[in-house]
Amino acid sequence: MDAFYASVELLRYPQLTGLPVVIGGGRDAQPKPLDGLAIDQLPLSQFARLRSYTGRGVITTATYAARKFGIGSAMGLMKAAALCPDALLLPTDFERYRDYSRRFKQIILDIAPIMENRGVDEVFIDLTNVPGGQREGGRVIARLIQKQIFLETGLTCSIGIAPNKLLAKMASELDKPNGISVLFEADLASKIWPLPCKKMNGIGPKSNDKLTAFGLHTLGDIAACDTHWLIKNFGKSYGAWLYESAHGRDERDIVTHSEPVSISRETTFERDLHPKRDKAQLGEVFTKLCERLASDLDNKGYQAKTIGIKLRDDTFQTTTRDISLTKPVASAKDIRRAAGNALKRAPLNRPLRLLGVKLSRLVKTSDVQLDTPAPSTLDLFDDVD
């Protein structure tokens, strides 16, 4: 299989080119754009500066000019403000991203129909049977895709082409933004092995720290390890994966269709809420989360057999509790009752900064209606106070 990874650069506001800009912030604390004006129509004076932001939240993405200050995705806004107080802060606009995402993916589908979604701005493509997909190692089709995306959306796109998904994703990172990188197996030693371990998709901060503690700093260091040693120190599954990945091996196919495994909603409060003193406010948020989930389930056509809650306290300790039901539920009331029962099993002795509700073991509503009558909530649950 010839895999192809495309990652579109969504942060493109013409009047902000070259300026340090970050997107992010808590949902309730974001600066709001002026009425009636899209962000790309706003004068620069209307943008908030990072130094004036006081709420909670993290950075969703940042311009390359902002990254020069050490700012990056998932960084706390307060830390980013310390690094670059004059950076401009934009609110996230997921509706707009989703719109551009749909357009970007449709352009690709029209050219290469075997596509795997990897979030709002990234996709894998199987180039094997795309007419002309092999010309110049895939560069011809990559240029065509870049051109079409820019013409129809104004967005730029970084593309990596390689023999498998793992390497295609890494290739796409080699030349950003708006680049095209073709990676062959023979390039492994020269282009991949010198990279820091954390550059590989699947090696996060924890694993990177552990690798560093063993004196393994680059992907070449991992490749030089004995597979049994990696398995002994990183576990059967992860150790074997590290070894295979460091050698550029990845057998995964392009997945063009998948069913959701879980659906969740969670919210971080502007200030920590106490389970007893702020009980009314917490109850209100809890109910709203369940209502949103019921709406999500309805929109997607699913029901859920397992209902869970998630708490994060003021020490950032996260607790989850699940409850499995004998019959699937879909209404806000049923979800709220089950989640309330799960909550009873959780420790509630510290102020909370986050509350979430999660639905899993999903079944399609069409399948439920065929063989299972709607459950009676009175049979399934105790009352929740």
Add this chain to the structure above:
DNA sequence: TCTGGGGTCCTGGGACTT
């Protein structure tokens, strides 16, 4: 300087069954 939201997958322990 504290650390979002929505996901997937993996691991390990305990309960339960065979």
Add this chain to the structure above:
DNA sequence: TCTGAAGTCCCAGGACCC
């Protein structure tokens, strides 16, 4: 009747990704 091994399921937590 008791015990232990093995398999399976559920639950909780954690790592990781976009």
